[in-house]
Amino acid sequence: MMFPLATEQFLAILLMAVPTMPSGETLQPKTQPGDSLFDTARVIRLHLEMTAKQFDSLSPKQGPGGFGGFGPPGFGRPKPPAGDAHRNTFGIDLPWSSGNLTVSNGEESVPLKEIGIRYKGNYNYIAAASALKKSFKLDMNRHVPGQKLDGLTMLNLHGGLSDPSRARESLSYAFFRAAGVPAPRTCLAELTLTVPDRYNQECVGAYTVVEQVNKPFLRRHFGDGTGMLLKPEGLQGGITYLGDNWSAYQTRYQPEDQPSPRDRQRLIDFARLVDKADDGDFARTISQYLDIAAFLRFIAANALLANLDSYLGYGHNYYLYLNPATNRFAFIPWDLDLSLATWPAAGMPEQQVDLSLRHPHAGDNKLIDRLLAIPAHRDQYMAILRELAAGPFTPGKLIAQLEPIEKALVQPLAREAKAVSARKEGQRGGRPGPGGPGFGPPGGMGNGQFGQSMPPRRFIRKRTESVEAQLAGKRDGYVPKPFSIGFGAGPPAGGNPPRGPRP
Numbered sequence: 001m002m003f004p005l006a007t008e009q010f011l012a013i014l015l016m017a018v019p020t021m022p023s024g025e026t027l028q029p030k031t032q033p034g035d036s037l038f039d040t041a042r043v044i045r046l047h048l049e050m051t052a053k054q055f056d057s058l059s060p061k062q063g064p065g066g067f068g069g070f071g072p073p074g075f076g077r078p079k080p081p082a083g084d085a086h087r088n089t090f091g092i093d094l095p096w097s098s099g100n101l102t103v104s105n106g107e108e109s110v111p112l113k114e115i116g117i118r119y120k121g122n123y124n125y126i127a128a129a130s131a132l133k134k135s136f137k138l139d140m141n142r143h144v145p146g147q148k149l150d151g152l153t154m155l156n157l158h159g160g161l162s163d164p165s166r167a168r169e170s171l172s173y174a175f176f177r178a179a180g181v182p183a184p185r186t187c188l189a190e191l192t193l194t195v196p197d198r199y200n201q202e203c204v205g206a207y208t209v210v211e212q213v214n215k216p217f218l219r220r221h222f223g224d225g226t227g228m229l230l231k232p233e234g235l236q237g238g239i240t241y242l243g244d245n246w247s248a249y250q251t252r253y254q255p256e257d258q259p260s261p262r263d264r265q266r267l268i269d270f271a272r273l274v275d276k277a278d279d280g281d282f283a284r285t286i287s288q289y290l291d292i293a294a295f296l297r298f299i300a301a302n303a304l305l306a307n308l309d310s311y312l313g314y315g316h317n318y319y320l321y322l323n324p325a326t327n328r329f330a331f332i333p334w335d336l337d338l339s340l341a342t343w344p345a346a347g348m349p350e351q352q353v354d355l356s357l358r359h360p361h362a363g364d365n366k367l368i369d370r371l372l373a374i375p376a377h378r379d380q381y382m383a384i385l386r387e388l389a390a391g392p393f394t395p396g397k398l399i400a401q402l403e404p405i406e407k408a409l410v411q412p413l414a415r416e417a418k419a420v421s422a423r424k425e426g427q428r429g430g431r432p433g434p435g436g437p438g439f440g441p442p443g444g445m446g447n448g449q450f451g452q453s454m455p456p457r458r459f460i461r462k463r464t465e466s467v468e469a470q471l472a473g474k475r476d477g478y479v480p481k482p483f484s485i486g487f488g489a490g491p492p493a494g495g496n497p498p499r500g501p502r503p
Contacts, residue, residue, distance in 0.1 A: 033151030033216045037209075038185035040174050041404035043412060044209070045106065046157070047201070048117070049194045050099035057097040058119055060085075086118060086137075089233055089316070090126065094119045098143055112149060116142030124161045124337065131425050132193070133205040133416075135159045154212040157191065159205065162337050165456050166413060167405045169208045172305050172336040174401050178392035179301040181294075182221040183333050184211035188405070190412045205416035206409055213319045213332055214256075222330070228263040228322040229256040231334070235315035236482075238365040241275035244268060253320070263322055270329060274367050282370055291328045292371065296381045298331040299368060303360035304385070304393050306353055306463060307339035308346040308480060312361040340459045342452060346480045349454040353462045356477030357385055357470050363482025382471075389467050398460045 116139030176183035215225030242248035341352035469475035
């Protein structure tokens with residue numbers, strides 16, 4: 001089958017997927033890294049070849065299913081992960097393994113040898129434990145220095161377990177970018193797998209390929225990738241002051257690299273200002289620490305997408321970057337598979353699709369609340385909402401983004417469904433993938449978390465209607481209540497009337 005990737009475009013990828021040259025030099029892309037790969041509705045083929053030992057090494061070592069330290073986000077076990085592994089927010093160690101990857105457009109193909117491979121995800125990993133299809137992180141030069149794909153060293157393959165349409169992440173990232181928010185690029189992929197005596201060119205399924213937020217990404221958006229990059233976790237309520245001891249921030253704010261003493265102090269001072277300063281000091285000083293206009297745009301885009309598994313909810317699924325050029329913090333979205341009114345802890349989809357624009361966050365969030373309490377910033381935020389609602393968030397623009405994604409996914413999803421059925425995943429006698437027994441939709445086909453999912457087209461229609469009514473002052477919107485730790489315990493349907501005229 002031909003994939004929608006022209007030969008001359010794919011040649012750029014072929015040229016860049018090479019290890020370090022004998023001279024020590026590396027071929028460099030003629031454009032920015034990823035420019036030839038990422039196109040929202042493009043589908044590429046990926047084939048992984050692994051030995052049985054490499055494949056089995058992907059599985060956590062913490063017992064059946066790998067569920068050691070199962071718990072809510074941000075409450076994993078305090079000990080560092082064992083060996084070469086990543087610990088997710090449920091305390092599950094996801095080991096790195098290796099294998100060979102071939103990237104193809106149906107005509108040309110390029111091999112990448114001994115790339116680093118591991119599973120990724122929190123709830124989605126657990127729910128997919130009994131299925132072959134899981135989300136992956138791929139590190140091109142983990143074992144072969146200088147090896148890249150289109151100038152990129154790392155990619156994320158998101159399986160979309162919680163999204164029957166498989167279009168949600170692509171659409172949401174595209175909207176963030178259209179809204180002027182620095183956000184990863186995406187394309188689509190079909191993944192096949194060969195493990196001798198187990199799988200031979202086995203169809204694993206359709207994936208969203210998501211750009212990694214790392215130094216190349218930061219250089220492209222901020223002109224400098226040397227600043228402190230953080231991936232906060234479990235900070236419900238947003239930016240939080242944790243005292244003057246850096247070790248507490250190391251655990252919760254999770255720097256990607258070892259920050260300098262100056263950068264550490266900058267974060268502590270920023271958190272103290274947000275959490276502890278009086279209103280006068282906050283109003284006078286916040287612009288020294290935060291790109292306010294960019295932050296308001298980030299919040300507005302999340303609110304329009306009803307993306308509550310984010311900074312608006314548990315206080316995760318975003319990156320925080322200290323831009324060295326300005327010495328101010330910037331916010332970057334991440335993990336959008338539960339956008340479009342899908343996060344069960346915040347209520348039912350029919351509630352979330354009416355999410356309040358003026359209070360889109362669950363409970364208190366001091367940074368949002370304090371900024372919007374300042375009339376000038378509140379007016380600025382509302383102006384951004386009106387701009388986006390009249391531009392990239394109109395039904396026509398959103399459907400125009402969605403249609404090519406849906407069309408590109410038709411055949412890959414059909415092949416995935418056929419393969420899942422043939423493997424009898426979720427049925428008695430079916431062969432599970434590594435990771436042991438799990439829970440969730442049979443075969444990992446995805447019906448949203450706990451069966452909650454609103455089709456993208458329905459979301460677009462209902463959300464744009466709600467946004468229009470709220471901006472016209474005819475509707476208050478749904479304010480999500482603060483939720484106790486756990487999943488699936490959204491606020492009661494009658495707890496906050498989602499409709500009604502503004503006072």
